[in-house]
Amino acid sequence: MNRLVIMTVGKTHSGKTTFAKALEKEMPYSAVIDQDNHAEFLHTYYQTLLPKQGHNTIKYALTQTIVNHAVNETNCHLILCNSNRNRKSRLKLLEQFQNKGFTSILVNFELPEHVLKERVEKSRRSTAILRTASTFDEVLTRQQDETNKDEIVAPIEGEADHLFIIKNVDEIQSVIQGIVNIAHMREMS
Template sequence: MKKRLVIITVGKTHSGKTTFAKELEKKLANGVVIDQDNHAQFIQTHYQSLVPNQGANTLKHAVSRLIVDYAKEHSECDFIICNSNLSRTDREYLLNELFDRQKFVRILVHFDLPVEVLNERVASTKRSTNIFRDDSISFEQLLQSQREEVPVEGEAEYLFTINNCEEVNRVMEEILAVANERVEVDSYENH
């Protein structure tokens, strides 16, 4: 049985995580994007009365966990976890509790774009803030409040960093090479 991939994005709002994840999903033969913004939007639209007023959004996390557990058990998909994942504790939970190294090749993709670029993107965004519990919060406020614990070598088997848009294709190609190496090893072992 071959290990599946889990690609976990790390980065502040508007750093390109979602665009990257969707593009990688198209290129990765059996990839699926798990994006908590989609889960938050669904809950905000259909279950607003269940959203907690403060503290952790446990409903959103439960929906995400259910989808991940279902996909792990009922598919052979490779995962693209498209969240900010700025906290080392949150990444450790994903890496140690959900995607252990015995069954997954774990890859972190750190979006480390200059703050000036993020400020420009946030200022001109057309994205809806309906993913937020408090509709008075803006992406500018979110960006200013985000604190990042930078990923380090050894957190996962692979760590790729994107410092500018030109590096996106290179990182995608390196991830696809990891996927292909995994297939070649499995093919060789089965003969």
């Protein structure tokens, strides 16, 4: 089976998790790997192990272990549901998958800022996954500030085998269908 790795890119509350779950339902033999789940697990059961400052190395190690298992022990297409906004890190991760024969797909969420702000204000999501902020509004503000930095850039053509951009929620189903079609074409080849 020619496998796909689908990587979501976007700010908090842009719809990455909702999209990933919907894609998983439509695409057989796929698995969502969502770092928010890992963060919540660690916060619930291993809070004393979480770093007080700097990178959340334990979360990244847990995610990497799960990814390695999925790559080496399953035949699943992988849907990596993270922000993936740092271009250097994104390219490094994509290269690892491409070297293992995966077809890479980036799905970039470019919803307007006012939509994200409204979603954050109405959100009922648990803040248990947050480590360096106390609210999602703080996260969004930080992400808006980071957008001006060189390493935080939107994906461009050529970074992955396929690039989809979602600018409004009406485009989600057609992007899901496009990815499902790519999976079917890969299965046939």
